[in-house]
Amino acid sequence: MTVVPTLLYSDVEDDLRASVRDLLTDHSPLSEVLKRTDEPLSTESKVWSRLTHELGLAGLAVPEDLGGAGASWSEVAVVLEELGRAVADGPFFTSAVEATALALALGADELVSALARGEKIAAVAVPHTQALDAGSMSVRFDGSRVTGTIELVAGALEADVLLVPVGDSVLLVETAGVSCAEAISFDMTRRVADLVFDQVEGSVLASGLAASEALTRANEISAALLASEQLGIAERCLEMTVEHVQDRRQFGRTIGSYQAVKHRLADQWTAITQARAVARYAAACAASDSADLAVAAALAQTVCSKVAQRAAEESVQLHGGIGFTWEHPAHLYLKRARADALALGTPSHHRSQLGTLVDLPRPATASN
């Protein structure tokens, strides 16, 4: 891939970022996010409602004739950067990215429109740690009804409808008929639930190649875009840490004046410049339907998962004792960053995928 699309932010994206940041600063400060993690999940999320109804972001990448804004996944990626920075809860990633990408790829226009207009929230019923196209073993479909269990699905608690991969099909299922048991989630800002289907009615959206190709495409777009959320997390962690070390004094000087601290932060910053380049490349590939999307997505997940996790871990370390408290938001970022690294497959999983894609497959382990 000698030709690389622009990896810079457009003026439109800069404006979009400013709007989203203002909204989140006003309506989803970290203190509120933290408070909500101790409370039962509210399905009447004011932040989600503002994002969808005030800013119209649920259908950002959806064509205008389907009720969307007619922008692209590149703009959606900028929204995710901001949501990551604010470690915002709510179903944006699971509904406006994962489910919307899948519905678009399936050509499920009616559903796409409902999602884009914010009339419905959807989730893809796949364990959050699994690729969307990994195939499902735990549910079966008899032609009209679904039975089985799918564990640890993100965004299902907020969803009105579920997109359920079963066998070689993708089904549409109303959440109302499904038993959704909220797990005590490692990341309480993106909660997971165990879904039990007991003879639940479902309709086939697509089967065969159309279904499997759509799942793969949705998986690549989701992986590509999750990298931007991770980038936002990493950037905010670094900023918070830099602010802290300029303020905190020990032995009569700010701890940010110690070279041991400065150099660690310089390494963080360097890693983040790389995370930004690969995340922007992945977003650009998703936006342009590039033939390199699979590589770009696997690369972005390998890099950004690690960079975000590391930035959050370093943030805890360099905040010292206060960073280990419940009161300080550092743990919100740590938990999200760690869960994000697991989402859609681990960094090692993505790296192996990448090896296969670039003609460097993992060699068979020697049998002797």
Add this chain to the structure above:
Amino acid sequence: MTGAADGLQVAVEELLVVHPPATTDRLDFLRARFDAGLAWVHFPEGLGGRGLDASLQPAVDAAFRAAGAPDNRPQGNVIGLGMAAPTLLHFATEEQKKTWMRPLWTGEEVWCQLFSEPGAGSDLAAVGASARRDGDDWVVNGQKVWTSLAHDARWALLLVRTDPSLPKHKGLSYFVCDMNSPGVDVRPLRQMTGEAEFNEVYLDDVRVPDVNRLGEVGAGWKVTQATLMNERVAIGGAVAPRESGPIRPLVGAWRASAAHQDPNSYDAMMDLWVDAEALRLTGVRLGQQLEVGAPGPEGSGLKLAFADLAQETASLMLDLLGPEALRYDDWSLRRPDFTDVLDREPGYWYLRNRANSIEGGTSEIMRNIISERVLGLPSEVRAERDTPWKDLPK
């Protein structure tokens, strides 16, 4: 922009008609290209350029390359092209620019940089080589080190101390020194690879005319910073393809033979592939920022990360090769030939790349720069800044 690009294309074609590369002497061709303003289009008219945007240059280079025209062998004059030329452009007189620029660009006159000294590495402003005024000349004494190309060079950028009673940044002046002057003694500096890429340069009562001074007396640090700002950054245009640079030989060896495909090294190799591609895209993004005139500070991070990548790939290469890694190709003291250096054995690269995190700013200095200038963290304690240079502990 398009108009300028079209105009350049026409000019290139005209030059190729008047001076067909196949039948024109190499230097004659290069001089004609310079005189036609097609050497570096962002330079002023009369100095090899047309005052255009630098982003138009890659297309010109590509057109000449496609026509089989000779190039100016830039790898043989990196300091001249990358650092001397922009400094001269800014600080030399018009007459000096006319004299120096053309032979610099064609490669007829190679340039080097007499900056570092045994006692002034990362702390470059501590240089101790002295220059004393004597009539229209300055008389220079001292020792410089790590001077690449000094043995080929006709001219040097020279940083010396003209007033030791001032604090170190204030007593410096900057000159262009004729390397053919009496008293200039260039000695090869053998490095751990066996070869001598660099030199030590001894300056013994070398006379440098005052007209060769760039900037005011005492303003040498300012001129030096302008020179160092030009440490070459890959600017836009030609984007390096995937798997270029230090990762290329590693994945090449991996794919070439099942014997190299040690399952125990697979994860490490893929990590390096990922690092290489992430760095490539980071470089592309930096280039795009420069093209729209918004350079970011990413260059320092890129240099730091590239050093790590080059060192780790070279080291893993030795693991893949197994016992063959214990062979070395040539320890003889020789001058490196920049055209065949890629053919050197992996052991050479392992050793050579150790310098990547030292030369052109150590990785530790890069981290200081990032943390202080980008992140805004406090500077290192610099108690010596205001002390007269002559009173500093040495």
